[in-house]
Structure formats: structure tokens, C-alpha cells
Amino acid sequence: MIDKRPTCIVRCTGVADVIDTVNVARTHGVTLAVRGAGHNIAGTALCDGGIVADLSRMKGIRLDLAAQTVRAQPGVTWGDLDRETQAFGLAVPGGIVSTTGIAGLTLGGGFGWLTRTYGYTCDNLLSVDIVTADGAFLTASENEHADLFWGIRGGGGNFGIITSFEYRLRPVGPTVLAGLVLYRRDVGGTRSRSPLTPLGGAGDAPGRGRGPGRRARDGHRPP
Numbered sequence: 001m002i003d004k005r006p007t008c009i010v011r012c013t014g015v016a017d018v019i020d021t022v023n024v025a026r027t028h029g030v031t032l033a034v035r036g037a038g039h040n041i042a043g044t045a046l047c048d049g050g051i052v053a054d055l056s057r058m059k060g061i062r063l064d065l066a067a068q069t070v071r072a073q074p075g076v077t078w079g080d081l082d083r084e085t086q087a088f089g090l091a092v093p094g095g096i097v098s099t100t101g102i103a104g105l106t107l108g109g110g111f112g113w114l115t116r117t118y119g120y121t122c123d124n125l126l127s128v129d130i131v132t133a134d135g136a137f138l139t140a141s142e143n144e145h146a147d148l149f150w151g152i153r154g155g156g157g158n159f160g161i162i163t164s165f166e167y168r169l170r171p172v173g174p175t176v177l178a179g180l181v182l183y184r185r186d187v188g189g190t191r192s193r194s195p196l197t198p199l200g201g202a203g204d205a206p207g208r209g210r211g212p213g214r215r216a217r218d219g220h221r222p223p
């Protein structure tokens with residue numbers, strides 16, 4: 001499906017490799033593409049004739065249970081991250097497919113099973129370490145390089161190469177209830193929402209849970 005032929009693929013194993021790759025590409029005026037887990041079907045992680053910084057070997061994950069945060073490198077997939085966080089009954093709201101990379105998904109905003117309860121993936125991002133086009137290594141958060149941090153949360157990979165993501169952890173499971181919740185028409189019929197509005201829709205966002213979807217979920221939580 002994707003047929004692109006880079007001249008060189010650099011299999012980065014750490015921040016130093018990323019900085020060197022950015023500097024070589026800039027110095028020689030070569031196109032540079034960045035690959036996280038390679039799940040983007042448009043093939044934006046590759047390029048023709050340039051350099052690919054392949055980050056798929058950067059798979060470090062470290063939880064801080066006291067702070068309820070986790071740091072993960074850009075080669076990590078949602079399956080990798082869930083495996084570590086679920087050992088402690090915690091999770092980061094991510095995508096619905098385990099093989100998708102945390103990097104591209106987070107940079108695109110990211111939505112999945114937990115979004116209605118805990119927001120988009122980028123809402124749960126606390127900071128990133130990033131190598132910018134001039135080869136500088138920065139940390140961006142609400143308090144440091146806040147404009148860069150704003151752009152990263154949904155702006156895609158256009159602002160530099162992220163070498164570490166720090167997320168807020170949320171309590172989830174490890175036993176969770178999943179499935180479809182249906183109501184008889186007479187139960188929700190007096191409400192103003194359209195019969196076509198899916199249960200757990202916009203009114204079900206965190207802090208606004210007054211719709212039948214929210215009531216149902218509260219009433220069906222596992223013990």
C-alpha cells in the first residue's frame with residue numbers, strides 16, 4: 001500500500017541518535033521523515049530519497065506511581081503501554097488497536113475507548129522531550145515552551161521529533177465491562193435528544209454526564 005524508497009534509514013536507539021540525524025539532514029539539505037510505530041496508512045512516516053529516523057526501537061516505559069504519570073518513548077505501541085500500566089490498574093486513554101503507535105496517535109490528538117470518560121490522548125499529555133529542526137533538545141509542557149506544547153497536541157509531527165511522552169495515568173480496570181448498552185424507547189423517550197443520537201454522545205463528556213449514557217455507565221460499573 002505504501003511504496004516509498006528512502007535513501008537511508010537510521011534506526012535510532014536514543015536521543016543522541018535523533019539529534020545527530022536531524023543535524024545531518026539539515027546540514028546536507030536532505031528530506032527527513034520520522035517513523036514511530038509506522039501505523040499511519042498515508043505513509044507519512046516515510047519519504048522518497050531522503051532519510052528516515054526510525055524510532056521503533058525506542059521502547060522505554062517508566063511509571064511514576066506516586067505521581068500517577070508514565071513516560072514512554074516513541075517506538076512504544078498502545079499494546080506495550082497498556083501491558084505496563086494495567087499491571088497497576090492504570091491506563092492512558094489511547095487508540096482502539098494495540099499495534100498503533102503512541103507517537104503518531106498522540107500527535108494527532110488521539111481518541112479511543114476511554115475518550116468519553118477521560119478525554120483525548122493529547123488532553124492527558126503532560127510534557128514531551130523534543131528535538132527541534134536546529135538540533136536543540138527541549139522539554140515542552142504547559143509551563144515550558146507552552147506555544148510549542150500547544151501545537152504538538154494535535155498538530156501532528158511537524159514541530160520536531162518527540163523523544164519522550166509524559167502522560168497522566170487514569171484508574172482503569174484491570175477488569176473492565178465492555179459492550180453495548182441499549183434502552184427501551186419508553187425509558188429515554190421523554191428526553192429531547194433524537195432517537196438517532198448514539199448513547200454516550202456529546203452530553204457524555206467528562207464533567208457533563210447528565211445523559212442516559214452516563215447514568216447507564218455509572219449504574220453498570222463492575223464491583
Ligand SMILES: Cc1cc2nc3c(=O)[nH]c(=O)nc-3n(C[C@H](O)[C@H](O)[C@H](O)COP(=O)(O)OP(=O)(O)OC[C@H]3O[C@@H](n4cnc5c(N)ncnc54)[C@H](O)[C@@H]3O)c2cc1C
Pocket residue numbers: 033034035036037038039040041044045055074094095096097099100101102103104105106107108109110111112156157158160161162163
Ligand atoms: C488499524 C488502525 C487503527 C487506528 N485506530 C485509531 C484510534 O483508535 N484512535 C486514533 O486516534 N487513531 C487511530 N488510528 C490512526 C493512528 O493514530 C495514526 O495512523 C497514527 O499516526 C499512528 O501512529 P504511529 O506512531 O504508529 O505512526 P507512524 O506512521 O510511525 O507516524 C505517523 C505520523 O507521526 C509522525 N511521527 C511519528 N513519531 C513521531 C515522533 N516521535 N516525533 C514526531 N513525529 C512523529 C510521523 O512522521 C508520521 O507523520 C488508527 C490507524 C490504524 C491503521
